[in-house]
Amino acid sequence: MAKIVVLGGGVGGVSAAYEARETFGKEHEVILVSDSDYFEFTPSNPWVAVKWRTPEQIKVNLAETMPKHGVRFIGTAADEIKADENTIVLAGGDTVHYDYLIIASGPDLAFDEIEGMGPHDGYTASVCKTGHAAMAGDKFEEFCANPQPIVVGAAQGASCYGPAYEYAFILDTELRKRKIRRKVPITFVTAEPYIGHLGLDGVGDTKGMLESEMRDRDIKWICNSRIDKFEQGKAFVTQINTDGSDGDNHELNFGHCMVLPAFRGIKPLMGIEGLVNPRGFVLVDQHQRNPKYENIFAVGVCVAIPPVGPTPVPVGVPKTGYMIESMVTASVLNLQEIISGQNPTHRASWNAFCLADFGDRGMAFIAEPQIPPRNTNWSGSGRWVHWAKVAFEKYFLRKVRKGSLEPVFEKVTMRLIGLSKLRHKQED
Numbered sequence: 001m002a003k004i005v006v007l008g009g010g011v012g013g014v015s016a017a018y019e020a021r022e023t024f025g026k027e028h029e030v031i032l033v034s035d036s037d038y039f040e041f042t043p044s045n046p047w048v049a050v051k052w053r054t055p056e057q058i059k060v061n062l063a064e065t066m067p068k069h070g071v072r073f074i075g076t077a078a079d080e081i082k083a084d085e086n087t088i089v090l091a092g093g094d095t096v097h098y099d100y101l102i103i104a105s106g107p108d109l110a111f112d113e114i115e116g117m118g119p120h121d122g123y124t125a126s127v128c129k130t131g132h133a134a135m136a137g138d139k140f141e142e143f144c145a146n147p148q149p150i151v152v153g154a155a156q157g158a159s160c161y162g163p164a165y166e167y168a169f170i171l172d173t174e175l176r177k178r179k180i181r182r183k184v185p186i187t188f189v190t191a192e193p194y195i196g197h198l199g200l201d202g203v204g205d206t207k208g209m210l211e212s213e214m215r216d217r218d219i220k221w222i223c224n225s226r227i228d229k230f231e232q233g234k235a236f237v238t239q240i241n242t243d244g245s246d247g248d249n250h251e252l253n254f255g256h257c258m259v260l261p262a263f264r265g266i267k268p269l270m271g272i273e274g275l276v277n278p279r280g281f282v283l284v285d286q287h288q289r290n291p292k293y294e295n296i297f298a299v300g301v302c303v304a305i306p307p308v309g310p311t312p313v314p315v316g317v318p319k320t321g322y323m324i325e326s327m328v329t330a331s332v333l334n335l336q337e338i339i340s341g342q343n344p345t346h347r348a349s350w351n352a353f354c355l356a357d358f359g360d361r362g363m364a365f366i367a368e369p370q371i372p373p374r375n376t377n378w379s380g381s382g383r384w385v386h387w388a389k390v391a392f393e394k395y396f397l398r399k400v401r402k403g404s405l406e407p408v409f410e411k412v413t414m415r416l417i418g419l420s421k422l423r424h425k426q427e428d
Contacts, residue, residue, distance in 0.1 A: 002028040002339055005088065005098035007078060009034030009062050010042065011396075012104035012300030012324045017071045018403050019332040020102070028339070030070070033088060033096060035077035037063040039400050040130040043321075044393050046167045046357070048133035049258070050140060050174045055130045058393070060400045069403035078105075078268045083275055083293045088268075100339075102331055103282055103298040107263035114155055116230030117261060123230045125258040127163050136258060140171075147180045148255025151235050153189035155227050157262030159301075159316025161190065161198045162356045164260050165210060172217045173359025187252055188214065188221040189237055189259065191313040195221055199318045200352060201308045201372060203365040204379030213358065213381075222250060224312045227259065235259075240312040263316065265302060277304045287344040288331040297335065299327035305350075308371055322353035323370060351376075355389040362386045 004024065006016045009032060017032040024030065039060040047053040066073035074096065080089040088096045109128050111118030119126045125136035152168040154161050168188050175181040192198070195214065196206035214221055224247075228236045235257060237250040264270075265280020274292030276282055281304035283290055288303075290296040301324075305317045326348040334344035352367040362385030368376035398404070 002099040003031065003097060004028055004100045004102070004335070005031045005033060005096060006102045006104060007033050007081075007088065008104035008106055008300070008302070009036060009039055010104065010106050010300065011321055012106075012328055013102075014039055014062070014400055015325060015328045016102045016104055016299060016332065017066065018069065019328055020335070021070050021403075023332050023336055024339075026070070029072065031072045031074060031096065031098075032062065032066055033074045033076070033078060033090070034062060035075075037061060037075040039065075041393060041397055042128075042130070043163075043355075043389070045127040045130055045133040046163055046170050048130055049125065049127050049136040049167060050170055051137045052170075052174075055134050058130060058397065060397060065401060065403070078266070081268045081272065081275075083272055083296065086295065099295065100335055101296045102335075103269070103296065103302055104300050104328075105266045105269070105302045107301045108266045108280070110157070110262040110264050113157070113262060114227050114229060117155070117227075117259065123232055123257065125256065126261070127167055127258060128260065140256060143256040144175075144178060144180060146255065147175075147183040148233075149185045149187070149253050151187050151189060151252050151254040151257040152259070153187075153225070153227075154191055154260040155262055156191045156225070157314045157316060158191060158260045159199055159263050160260060160318050161192065162318070162354050164188070164190065164258075166356050166358065166362075167258055168219055169213065169217065169358035172219065186217075186219045188219055189225045189227065189235065189252070190221070190223055191225055191311075191315050192223055193311045193313075193315070194223055197311075197315065198365075199308070199315050200367055200370060203352065203367045204377050206363070206365055206379050209363055209379060209381055213363075225250075226313055230257070242312055244312055262314075263301060269302070279304075281305075286347050287334045288327055288348060289334065289344060297331040299331055300324045303327070317370070318352065318354075320352045320354050320370075322351050323348065326351070355385055355392060357386050357389045360386060362389060364388070 006013050020030045041058040044058040076090045078088050079091045116122045119132045126132035154164045196210040224240045226238045235252040239247040241247045269276050270280045282298035282302050284298050288297045301319050330346040330348040333346040350370045352370040356363045361383045363381040364385050365379035
């Protein structure tokens with residue numbers, strides 16, 4: 001009997017645990033290790049940050065759910081990974097041995113890389129975790145009693161931009177509902193070389209669509225931004241020229257600020273030679289397997305992916321749900337082949353799919369594959385995106401609760417690709 005351990009209780013980890021359980025049946029043991037007893041539907045965090053959702057509405061208790069579906073659950077954070085010994089050391093000193101490990105740990109949030117940043121020790125809010133978003137929601141209520149300027153954006157090295165755009169537009173929608181939008185100037189600050197880059201060099205007309213959306217909502221923006229520091233009520237930003245030299249300096253006042261940080265690997269991964277790169281992201285081959293430790297696979301945000309191209313300010317590459325889903329399936333199928341004595345043959349389809357909610361409407365995009373040149377390069381917008389994301393949230397949470405293996409992201413993406421091809425055919 002092989003012991004298959006999945007590290008991480010997010011989208012990738014839960015999906016990997018379920019797929020491994022289904023694939024290997026009772027012949028092998030599947031264990032999910034997470035630093036929390038709860039799965040959080042991270043895409044809904046911007047809604048939590050304006051109290052359109054409560055944290056409880058977007059959580060699933062993994063300690064209760066996983067055993068129902070044949071997965072042993074350990075709700076204790078990993079403290080160290082001893083890759084040479086096939087062992088995970090947990091906080092508190094207990095150990096978990098594995099024959100095969102699937103790392104789906106997500107990122108460590110690098111708030112400390114910018115002075116004054118972060119929801120705990122700094123002056124900025126976050127929507128990266130549901131707990132952070134709940135804190136932002138409480139502070140937002142206080143803010144509305146005394147409206148002031150708002151700064152939203154993504155710092156240098158960030159690799160996830162959709163939630164920043166979402167939060168800026170959702171704030172705009174909520175402030176209009178409260179009849180105080182006219183009192184609140186909003187500035188969007190981003191490391192991207194242009195609005196709508198998204199770490200992907202744009203998808204379809206995301207540049208034109210997002211710039212138009214910002215103009216319609218009177219949101220100002222600053223691109224190629226390096227955030228130097230935050231102080232109470234102030235963001236200090238340097239705009240970088242195309243040759244890499246420092247350009248204009250901006251001192252932005254704010255009463256509320258949410259900036260996405262850069263990501264890095266979690267602390268137990270840092271410094272393991274051959275397993276991770278200098279930022280702690282896991283190195284994988286075309287089969288999601290680490291080249292040095294061939295019994296270790298990785299899926300999701302923790303995977304090392306190079307940027308799509310050079311930019312004046314460092315811009316990372318996002319890993320969306322569709323890509324994560326395909327990484328999971330490839331990893332589990334390859335693991336099945338390896339356990340059966342065969343060579344791995346399956347590759348993930350590294351495609352990008354995103355539903356970005358703007359509060360009253362939204363934008364969807366599909367990049368297939370994620371890195372250009374692409375077979376599908378589509379973006380669309382409208383009120384339907386808002387309602388699609390609402391439905392998708394319920395759909396995915398139901399999947400987690402029921403232990404479903406249905407490829408939710410792929411299913412929705414294929415339908416949207418079909419609609420885009422139909423649109424192009426009608427235009428021709």
